[in-house]
Amino acid sequence: MRGLRKAFGAKVAVAGIDLDIPHGCFFGLVGPNGAGKTTTLGMVTGLLRPDAGLVLIDGVQVWRDPVAAKRRIGVLPEDLRLFDRLTGAELLTYNGLLRGIPAPVVETRASELLAVLGLADAAGTLVVDYSHGMRKKIALASALLHAPRVLFLDEPFEAIDPVSARTIRGLLERYTAGGATVVFSSHVMELVERLCDRVGIMHLGRLIAEGPTDQVRAGRSLEDAFVELVGASHAGAEELGWLGTWSA
Amino acid sequence: MAGHLVGLKLALLRNGLRRSNWPQQVGLALGALAGLPLAFGGFLLLALVPRAEPAAGLILVEAVFLLVFCGWGLFPLLSFAGDASLDPSRLALLPLRPGQLVAGLSLAACVGVAPLCTLVALGGAVVGFATLGPGMVLVVAAVLVQFALCIVGSRALLTALSHQLRSRRARDLVIVLVSVIALGFNLALQVGARLAERLERSDLEALRPLARALGWLPPGLAARALVNGGQGRLLAATAELAGATLAVVLLGWWWWRSLDRVLTTAEPAARRRARQPAGLFPRPLRRLLPADHRGAVAAKELRYLARHPRLRVGWVISCLLGLGLVAFVAVTDGLQHPWIVLAAQTMAFLAAQNSLNQFGFDGPAYWTQVVAGADPRGDLTGRNLASMLTGTVATAALALVLAAVTGGWLYVPVALCLGVGVLALSLGVADVVSVRFAYPLPDDASNLWAVQGTGQGCLVGVVQMVAFAAQGVLLLPVLALVAVGLVLWPPALVLACPAAVVYGAWLWRVGLGLGAAWLTGHQPELLTALSSRRAA
Numbered sequence: 001m002r003g004l005r006k007a008f009g010a011k012v013a014v015a016g017i018d019l020d021i022p023h024g025c026f027f028g029l030v031g032p033n034g035a036g037k038t039t040t041l042g043m044v045t046g047l048l049r050p051d052a053g054l055v056l057i058d059g060v061q062v063w064r065d066p067v068a069a070k071r072r073i074g075v076l077p078e079d080l081r082l083f084d085r086l087t088g089a090e091l092l093t094y095n096g097l098l099r100g101i102p103a104p105v106v107e108t109r110a111s112e113l114l115a116v117l118g119l120a121d122a123a124g125t126l127v128v129d130y131s132h133g134m135r136k137k138i139a140l141a142s143a144l145l146h147a148p149r150v151l152f153l154d155e156p157f158e159a160i161d162p163v164s165a166r167t168i169r170g171l172l173e174r175y176t177a178g179g180a181t182v183v184f185s186s187h188v189m190e191l192v193e194r195l196c197d198r199v200g201i202m203h204l205g206r207l208i209a210e211g212p213t214d215q216v217r218a219g220r221s222l223e224d225a226f227v228e229l230v231g232a233s234h235a236g237a238e239e240l241g242w243l244g245t246w247s248a
Numbered sequence: 249m250a251g252h253l254v255g256l257k258l259a260l261l262r263n264g265l266r267r268s269n270w271p272q273q274v275g276l277a278l279g280a281l282a283g284l285p286l287a288f289g290g291f292l293l294l295a296l297v298p299r300a301e302p303a304a305g306l307i308l309v310e311a312v313f314l315l316v317f318c319g320w321g322l323f324p325l326l327s328f329a330g331d332a333s334l335d336p337s338r339l340a341l342l343p344l345r346p347g348q349l350v351a352g353l354s355l356a357a358c359v360g361v362a363p364l365c366t367l368v369a370l371g372g373a374v375v376g377f378a379t380l381g382p383g384m385v386l387v388v389a390a391v392l393v394q395f396a397l398c399i400v401g402s403r404a405l406l407t408a409l410s411h412q413l414r415s416r417r418a419r420d421l422v423i424v425l426v427s428v429i430a431l432g433f434n435l436a437l438q439v440g441a442r443l444a445e446r447l448e449r450s451d452l453e454a455l456r457p458l459a460r461a462l463g464w465l466p467p468g469l470a471a472r473a474l475v476n477g478g479q480g481r482l483l484a485a486t487a488e489l490a491g492a493t494l495a496v497v498l499l500g501w502w503w504w505r506s507l508d509r510v511l512t513t514a515e516p517a518a519r520r521r522a523r524q525p526a527g528l529f530p531r532p533l534r535r536l537l538p539a540d541h542r543g544a545v546a547a548k549e550l551r552y553l554a555r556h557p558r559l560r561v562g563w564v565i566s567c568l569l570g571l572g573l574v575a576f577v578a579v580t581d582g583l584q585h586p587w588i589v590l591a592a593q594t595m596a597f598l599a600a601q602n603s604l605n606q607f608g609f610d611g612p613a614y615w616t617q618v619v620a621g622a623d624p625r626g627d628l629t630g631r632n633l634a635s636m637l638t639g640t641v642a643t644a645a646l647a648l649v650l651a652a653v654t655g656g657w658l659y660v661p662v663a664l665c666l667g668v669g670v671l672a673l674s675l676g677v678a679d680v681v682s683v684r685f686a687y688p689l690p691d692d693a694s695n696l697w698a699v700q701g702t703g704q705g706c707l708v709g710v711v712q713m714v715a716f717a718a719q720g721v722l723l724l725p726v727l728a729l730v731a732v733g734l735v736l737w738p739p740a741l742v743l744a745c746p747a748a749v750v751y752g753a754w755l756w757r758v759g760l761g762l763g764a765a766w767l768t769g770h771q772p773e774l775l776t777a778l779s780s781r782r783a784a
């Protein structure tokens with residue numbers, strides 16, 4: 001992406017980003033709340049029109065040929081608004097047919113994905129009755145259904161139980177080993193540090209650090225590097241002195 | 249503690265007003281204004297009728313007390329999801345005993361528009377029945393006991409059912425029930441007013457056995473205590489009042505036990521009813537709908553129609569309008585002409601009005617379509633297909649029922665062809681309007697009257713009226729042909745059948761083309777219009 005920029009009224013959400021993500025890379029985008037991660041992912045995936053800038057995915061310009069670009073990508077957005085009056089299986093069929101996959105292929109892939117993600121028993125349950133973690137998993141299944149070359153995941157591990165998180169991690173690692181690219185945003189630094197080859201740190205709409213994870217860490221933990229780069233303030237302990245005096 | 253809970257209720261009332269936008273504030277004001285006539289109407293009824301018609305006194309008081317009691321039982325159940333002060337589990341983390349909560353919540357429940365209106369209405373009975381002397385104390389006590397019955401009974405029922413009321417299924421059911429009850433209430437008022445006009449003294453006598461039976465219910469006991477106290481039968485009044493008070497105590501005990509259970513029992517995990525995985529396409533339509541993205545969109549729309557409470561309510565209302573038309577024709581002798589069957593196309597016209605904001609129910613979930621890169625023309629076609637199917641079925645059903653009433657079976661094919669033409673034409677207009685002037689519909693199933701704070705209600709209204717007028721103008725050639733067929737030259741009706749279908753289909757294609765052409769380059773803009781929350 002080159003010179004990517006977006007403002008909402010007077011508030012500049014993304015203030016010009018230049019970034020290259022190599023093929024087959026596991027890329028982590030981190031930053032405090034309001035840093036512009038979701039806006040950036042929205043512009044890269046064709047959901048939010050940028051004010052300026054260029055996005056190329058696999059050689060295709062997202063905003064010049066959106067249909068060709070969208071064929072190559074899978075998306076898991078942050079707020080998980082789904083057609084939740086469909087059952088899990090119906091939602092996958094719907095997504096598959098929307099993407100032009102033949103119905104028998106959709107059926108086979110959907111049942112495999114439901115089984116791998118532990119949703120087989122809930123395939124006939126309305127998505128509105130799913131827990132948050134289950135919604136994440138069904139949205140991930142929808143994003144994977146057409147075997148995209150690039151996967152964009154906004155907070156994929158939030159509210160996911162440890163067993164499911166391990167399943168998803170394994171699935172994503174196998175997926176990138178096959179040459180696909182995964183770009184994900186997260187607040188969990190340990191996870192980003194463990195999974196990602198490259199990492200980008202966003203703050204106030206700008207990319208303040210980017211590169212191979214070890215290089216960005218520079219010998220520290222990623223969390224320490226992040227806090228140092230973002231310049232977080234320390235809560236004063238003296239103001240909350242009463243916390244040590246028990247009420248009953 | 250009680251003071252704190254009363255304060256909490258007052259703060260919730262105040263903040264509810266402060267948070268809401270002006271249409272909601274107008275709605276609240278109108279709600280309060282609607283409560284005033286009910287309160288003063290009840291007051292006057294109870295104050296004046298017993299003096300004028302002493303024979304009707306007991307039956308009237310029993311009926312009013314019972315109705316008020318049932319109202320207090322029912323309405324909080326329907327507004328449970330919208331009123332934070334009604335849910336006891338919100339207080340579960342505070343170190344409070346059930347006894348403290350019962351006392352505090354009872355007092356808090358006495359604060360608000362509904363309790364005030366109830367007290368004013370019941371106060372009429374004091375004016376209507378009280379006479380100076382010891383009986384007056386009993387009359388006032390009976391009114392207070394009836395008020396306590398309402399408050400304690402309502403809270404006890406609500407607390408006992410609070411686990412169930414929080415479920416998604418119950419909230420869905422409530423939405424449908426509220427609209428059906430509102431329509432039923434309106435109908436009951438009309439019928440009740442007609443019946444009251446014809447009521448004779450002898451009819452009152454016929455009601456007496458029923459009144460005697462209802463008199464043993466707690467509100468009936470309070471009513472009898474009030475009447476007997478007013479007429480000086482102090483012993484009987486005291487006994488009946490003791491019975492009603494015992495009911496308050498028993499209800500209080502039930503409330504206390506339910507609170508204890510709600511505050512100490514873990515919320516049961518939501519029971520997920522797994523359906524048999526039947527596939528996206530409804531079984532009867534599997535062969536009819538194309539197995540591609542157009543069919544998928546149509547199937548999704550039909551599934552939503554069957555499962556989303558707001559859409560269900562829309563259909564219930566449409567069906568009631570259709571039934572209303574049939575009833576009107578059936579009871580009006582002058583309208584029993586066979587050609588009335590052609591009026592079935594009003595159903596087609598009304599059904600198409602739901603399509604003026606075809607993307608509204610998608611809301612922010614429309615990202616699914618955008619990110620899939622689905623062809624906008626196919627998307628619109630799928631939505632139109634679903635509307636066409638449901639609209640045609642509804643029109644055909646209405647035409648058949650009207651034919652059965654009037655005997656105009658020959659007009660049924662004409663009505664069907666006209667219906668298809670009207671639907672197609674209206675959908676053509678709707679395709680343009682729904683992509684250019686889309687707005688999100690509230691997804692909140694807990695509140696039927698929830699409106700999205702989009703601040704464009706006025707614009708939406710104007711656009712819909714213009715669309716409505718455009719559809720009307722485009723319909724004129726078809727209507728003219730039908731008029732010629734009915735008045736001057738009957739073969740014109742036969743000609744109108746293919747003409748309406750071809751004309752409608754042509755206009756639909758034009759509308760679809762215009763809508764799809766705009767949408768092709770503007771899917772992200774449509775998504776922004778449908779998302780109430782902006783990305784950050």
